[in-house]
Amino acid sequence: MLLAVIVAPATVSARSSDRNKDMDIDAGNAVYSLDDSQPTVLTEGVTITQGTLDIRANRADITQRGGEPVRVVLTGAPAKLNQQLDDGTPMSATATKVDYDLTTEIVIFTGNVRIQQPRGSLSGQRVVYNMRTGQVQSGGKDSGRVKMRILPRNAQGGG
Template sequence: MNRPVVKILLATLLLAPLWLTPQAHAASADRKLPLSIEADRKHTDYKGGEATYEGRVIITQGQLTLTADKATIHLRDGQFDRAILEGRPVIYQDRDDAGQPIRGEARRMDYQALDEIITLSGQARIERAGDTLASERIVYHLKNEVVDAGAGGSDRVRMTLQPRSAGEGKKP
């Protein structure tokens, strides 16, 4: 890995605690609520545990809302495990346990629900508490609050942090 990419990744990791609070993961209680899916078309492979939805796809679970042109849903042991979404853009909206809105968008999103990992790729962007992070690829580990951004090569990570007063940085 070249030096500028390493510096960018280190800077992102060092700034992440300012951007993410200890409660930045999706509202955990929502993951026990029913999953609702709307679309224009659906194709299901029951034996394979996979369903593909197309046309104005809207997925909701508690505060979580995903919108896309196409979504492939994977089940593990009869439970929602993963969604691969495609669109122009795919939009992720949720609230953390502190009630702060989180919004992400990209051309492709891999949402691993059970592992609590979101991978945004293709003009990826995450907004939270007025702060923004943009890159070609962003991997957001909700459970342990780790964010990795940058796809290498000519990809640049762009982050904007809003000014906060002394005690405000802990509760954006």
């Protein structure tokens, strides 16, 4: 429950207006199929921006159905995501791999995960976040330990 207090506000309250903005993608290389039969593969310094969302990765695999993205897998050393929350505060996340299923709205961060926001931080080897329910799951068997830091309300913005 405490984990949800830290992470869920950051991701649940991610800038909701960003989804209605244009998405800009920049990569050194792109391989894609016009008929959605194969995922689009972006490599060589991938940057994806949409509103306040800023993603940096070595590789992005984007699976589409009917011309709409349904799954995005980002890999990097690490992959980095930064976004402003609806209240204007920043949230950042890094992981070796980020797997976002747009149909279920579940994001799985794996490998040296670190999620940081003004109220605190969360780190571990695997974090599963359900954007629909706000539920966060981390740690457990084969997933390593979870580390959290929660700052007092009057110390936000400290480190």
